[in-house]
Amino acid sequence: MTVIDPEQLTFEYRLRYRGTPGLEHYPRGYPMRWEVTISGTVFKADGQGGEEVPVGNAVVEVVPNAGKINLLLARGEPDRELADAAEMLTAERPDLVTENLEDGGDLMIVSSLEILPEYRGGRIGYIVLNAIIETVGRSVDLVVARAAPADVQGGPAEGSPEYEKATSTLKDYWQDFGFEEASGDYLVFVKKNILE
Structure with a gap:
């Protein structure tokens, strides 16, 4: 693991x-899809020189005034995470919308957040998500994320013991x-x- 000073993240x-x-x-054009690329400066052991390297990436959807629209109409086909999260909020947890978004609050859905393996650790995911919330999510009242491993080739199959373990680990991390x-x-x- 290569440690990167959070102040050196771009x-x-x-x-x-x-x-x-x-x-x-029009509702399908309403969410703002932010694509975030994260890089960092890595210095040599002697502190000299600095090389900018890719650290990770994220995609978040910000839905302004989410409590005042029908979230199911705002979901678009390109982003399955937005559609699934909107369905969860509407069908399974409408109380979250009522309690947190009813007065016109903004909603952020974390569609993806990936830190390259060599830079994981040191709570870098927290630093990255906090930075995103404090920039594009300054007016956000509710953030939704799915604690599931990325759907990538070679990744664990949904429902497998490996998938369940990865989900549990991600839940613990984000909680x-x-x-x-x-x-x-x-x-x-x-x-x-x-x-509070």
């Missing part, structure tokens, strides 16, 4: 959005950050809870 945010975000958008169980593999982070 975040590049990419958003392509037509028009001004607001309730007048330590402040997430709470919502439904199934889904976790929620209620921003107002950190202010």
